Amino acid sequence: MSKQSNQQIADRLIEKMNDRQSPFDLPGFAMPVNPTTGKAYRGMNALWLAMQGPRDPRWMTLKQASNKNGWKVQTGSKGTLISFLKTTDRIQLLNDDGKPQLNSRRNPKTELIKLANPVETDAYVFNATQIEGIPPLKEFEERRNASKPEPVEALAKLVELTNAKVEATIGEPGYDPTDRIIYMPEPDTFGTPQEHLAALLYEVVKFAGHEKGLYDPMDVTPASQARPALASLFTGNEIGVQAQLAPQMNYQDVYLTAAAAPDELEVAANNAQYTTDYLHGLINSPEQRQAARQERILIVGDVIDYNEKQYEVMGKLRGKDLQVMDKSTGNRFKAGPGDGIYASLLSAKTEALKQQRSLEKPMAQEQDFDREEERDNSMEYEHADELEHEQEHHMTIEQQIDTGLNEDEGNALDFSEEYEEIPELNLGEETGEKQKSGRKR
Numbered sequence: 001m002s003k004q005s006n007q008q009i010a011d012r013l014i015e016k017m018n019d020r021q022s023p024f025d026l027p028g029f030a031m032p033v034n035p036t037t038g039k040a041y042r043g044m045n046a047l048w049l050a051m052q053g054p055r056d057p058r059w060m061t062l063k064q065a066s067n068k069n070g071w072k073v074q075t076g077s078k079g080t081l082i083s084f085l086k087t088t089d090r091i092q093l094l095n096d097d098g099k100p101q102l103n104s105r106r107n108p109k110t111e112l113i114k115l116a117n118p119v120e121t122d123a124y125v126f127n128a129t130q131i132e133g134i135p136p137l138k139e140f141e142e143r144r145n146a147s148k149p150e151p152v153e154a155l156a157k158l159v160e161l162t163n164a165k166v167e168a169t170i171g172e173p174g175y176d177p178t179d180r181i182i183y184m185p186e187p188d189t190f191g192t193p194q195e196h197l198a199a200l201l202y203e204v205v206k207f208a209g210h211e212k213g214l215y216d217p218m219d220v221t222p223a224s225q226a227r228p229a230l231a232s233l234f235t236g237n238e239i240g241v242q243a244q245l246a247p248q249m250n251y252q253d254v255y256l257t258a259a260a261a262p263d264e265l266e267v268a269a270n271n272a273q274y275t276t277d278y279l280h281g282l283i284n285s286p287e288q289r290q291a292a293r294q295e296r297i298l299i300v301g302d303v304i305d306y307n308e309k310q311y312e313v314m315g316k317l318r319g320k321d322l323q324v325m326d327k328s329t330g331n332r333f334k335a336g337p338g339d340g341i342y343a344s345l346l347s348a349k350t351e352a353l354k355q356q357r358s359l360e361k362p363m364a365q366e367q368d369f370d371r372e373e374e375r376d377n378s379m380e381y382e383h384a385d386e387l388e389h390e391q392e393h394h395m396t397i398e399q400q401i402d403t404g405l406n407e408d409e410g411n412a413l414d415f416s417e418e419y420e421e422i423p424e425l426n427l428g429e430e431t432g433e434k435q436k437s438g439r440k441r
Contacts, residue, residue, distance in 0.1 A: 010262035058128035070133035079124030154239035198246035223264035230272030
């Protein structure tokens, strides 16, 4: 981002921290998310949108809102400008004669390609409070939380996947990167359960940042120490841990960085985002997603103890129905996701897996994991499926407003230096025309 943009974001953060209304001051504060993609906004974009005022964390572009049945951005609404790296582009396919290829509906064929060099891109986004017809926030939160693991389980999984082990200490929380140990006081000697979780998350974030060369504990400058504070905020929002409650987190480092070095705040936010991406990548690897999916359903081969009997899933029937056998009698019956017996067996399976993991964890902590195949995805851009727009990347903001907003989803890494301030897009009260407020560049 430009120096002026960084300064504006830093000034807003200082103002909010002085009023105790910043994301760091409000435990449980939901960071910005795009409801059309389910992805959180990132880095400085996340901080900027979080400080815009509405408590509703849902933000999206005009096109994304318009693509939803019954959704409409209210006339007179002002869009907020964000910046990100565009890593893909959609090109039109041509035949041998240089003419557009057509699909079965006689529309031009296009192909999504990955750009060799990411392009800095701007987009205007609107808050859910500005959109008519969007479901209530409560419904969105209920659906989103239903697919998330419990915070305690998610944090335990992160500890496991970082190949760290937690050991009890009578002192303050800390970590030893050499022996891969995170030291934590016993829960009953350390504040509330929420504070204990937040403190553990903070140490996991520092451990992971150190592992990836994104955090140096020997660098005590505010800009360096702001990195784990921001990473805890981002990661905690992902897994449902109220990172703001970590007693060892020094918010003064964030404040001083914003006040004295706004550009360093951007560096800290980007490093924090890389750490979050790394942790998110661990817990959302294909193997982890497959394992999680298998825990949410019954699969062929499952043997489940329930009500003093043992049941085995023998095979698939039509649709999602399964054939299940009562091993004590040999009787076979059909069970589907809508059946009570299916729900009971799945609950028993899930509980058994939890108990198994609790028994295996001490053993796993003693093993040396082979890390040669570890994949660092913290620097990769993972939004190719959303970043599909038809406009050329060299278009100015004025041209974009004249021709319609770009279609990109604004949650890629925000390194843009293309704009000197953060203007707003205004949809005119009477005509709905798009107008730009603020000074011209």
